Amino acid sequence: MMSRSVSQTVLVHLVIFIYLTDSLLASSSGAGEPKVRCKEAEKQAWLNIKEELHDKYSLLSSWGKEEEKRECCEWIGVGCDNNSGHVTKLDLSFPTNFGRDHDDWPLEGNISSSLVDLHLLNYLDVSNIYFYGNSIPSFIGTLSRLRYLNLSSTSLVGEIPSKLAKLSTLQFLYLTYNWHLNIKKLKWILRLSSFQLLDLSFTNMSLANDWVFVVNNLPHLLTNLLLRDCNLPDMVPKSSLSLVNSSTVLVVLDLSLNHLSASIFQLLFNYNRSLVVYLDLSYNNFKGPIPKAFKNMAVLTYLHLSASHFQG
Ligand SMILES: *[C@@H]1O[C@H](CO)[C@@H](O)[C@H](O)[C@H]1NC(C)=O
Ligand SMILES: *[C@@H]1O[C@H](CO)[C@@H](O)[C@H](O)[C@H]1NC(C)=O
Ligand SMILES: *[C@@H]1O[C@H](CO)[C@@H](O)[C@H](O)[C@H]1NC(C)=O
Ligand SMILES: *[C@@H]1O[C@H](CO)[C@@H](O)[C@H](O)[C@H]1NC(C)=O
Ligand SMILES: *[C@@H]1O[C@H](CO)[C@@H](O)[C@H](O)[C@H]1NC(C)=O
Ligand SMILES: *[C@@H]1O[C@H](CO)[C@@H](O)[C@H](O)[C@H]1NC(C)=O
Numbered sequence: 001m002m003s004r005s006v007s008q009t010v011l012v013h014l015v016i017f018i019y020l021t022d023s024l025l026a027s028s029s030g031a032g033e034p035k036v037r038c039k040e041a042e043k044q045a046w047l048n049i050k051e052e053l054h055d056k057y058s059l060l061s062s063w064g065k066e067e068e069k070r071e072c073c074e075w076i077g078v079g080c081d082n083n084s085g086h087v088t089k090l091d092l093s094f095p096t097n098f099g100r101d102h103d104d105w106p107l108e109g110n111i112s113s114s115l116v117d118l119h120l121l122n123y124l125d126v127s128n129i130y131f132y133g134n135s136i137p138s139f140i141g142t143l144s145r146l147r148y149l150n151l152s153s154t155s156l157v158g159e160i161p162s163k164l165a166k167l168s169t170l171q172f173l174y175l176t177y178n179w180h181l182n183i184k185k186l187k188w189i190l191r192l193s194s195f196q197l198l199d200l201s202f203t204n205m206s207l208a209n210d211w212v213f214v215v216n217n218l219p220h221l222l223t224n225l226l227l228r229d230c231n232l233p234d235m236v237p238k239s240s241l242s243l244v245n246s247s248t249v250l251v252v253l254d255l256s257l258n259h260l261s262a263s264i265f266q267l268l269f270n271y272n273r274s275l276v277v278y279l280d281l282s283y284n285n286f287k288g289p290i291p292k293a294f295k296n297m298a299v300l301t302y303l304h305l306s307a308s309h310f311q312g
Pocket of ligand 1: 051052053054108109110
């Protein structure tokens with residue numbers, strides 16, 4: 001009798017145990033609630049990134065350690081691959097007029113080196129974050145999957161790290177509105193064979209003497225090159241220019257606001273490819289008549305020459 005009731009009790013406990021275990025497992029993986037996709041290590045990297053940002057408007061309030069925030073794939077600005085759960089996208093560009101004042105930055109702080117733990121990141125937009133006087137960290141060069149990088153309006157200073165040229169899959173790069181970013185050399189872009197768009201407008205390229213050479217030898221996929229108000233040095237070294245033969249078309253070339261003189265036409269008319277669909281040369285320093293050769297640029301559909309000081 002005694003032993004039977006003990007074994008009955010054990011059985012009952014066992015059944016209860018199995019039932020509890022089952023329902024625990026169910027709640028964490030199956031039915032009801034969806035499975036957490038995001039990776040624990042990557043979540044920690046995000047939290048480190050947040051830690052180095054001052055977030056006075058609580059824009060990143062969805063980012064946290066709390067139980068209800070455990071699915072980091074649902075945090076604002078974060079995008080995960082649906083299958084693997086790895087983070088592939090970070091978009092933290094909030095409008096600058098977010099606050100009341102004109103010069104109010106939505107987020108400010110430092111670029112965390114924890115970014116390197118997000119190996120599969122292919123899209124990174126941290127534009128409009130005020131990174132004090134940070135320079136572009138060279139560890140950006142380890143984000144080898146990047147296809148899109150937007151560092152516009154971030155108050156970055158210093159020079160472009162040469163490691164940026166390691167981003168062999170990079171297609172779109174925006175570094176605009178960083179007045180104190182010194183771009184002394186442009187040749188590194190020739191190594192970025194996937195490049196489609198490069199916007200360096202409103203940076204400081206006053207020492208980039210190789211820019212003409214680079215424009216003359218652009219990577220084949222590059223269709224948009226924007227160098228507006230970059231303080232480009234006005235010089236066209238005659239000897240290094242050869243006729244550019246390419247079957248690709250440069251769709252947009254913006255050289256406006258650069259105080260360039262007429263010697264630049266030597267570069268432009270050197271393209272056999274009648275290349276440019278949109279050419280903006282406004283606000284430069286051309287003297288003399290408008291060159292007739294423009295009419296040979298067969299594909300040109302938009303030519304902006306206002307305030308360029310042409311005569312005749
Ligand atoms: C960014 O780094 C600077 C210099 O190390 C430090 O003074 C500042 O507090 C940091 N900002 C944040 C938000 O961590
Ligand atoms: C991932 O899943 C979300 C939600 O189901 C869906 O909106 C999105 O389009 C998916 N993304 C891809 C790349 O399949
Ligand atoms: C890059 O960021 C700037 C500033 O937020 C924005 O104006 C621009 O549209 C962004 N570029 C793209 C292609 O989204
Ligand atoms: C641009 O760079 C040149 C050369 O380093 C420097 O003299 C000039 O002050 C810089 N301009 C700005 C706006 O930083
Ligand atoms: C383009 O073709 C012309 C004429 O065939 C040739 O003289 C020139 O060297 C070529 N330029 C390049 C960059 O290959
Ligand atoms: C430019 O030169 C290349 C190579 O010689 C040729 O294939 C292409 O058709 C030329 N383009 C134009 C617009 O003449």
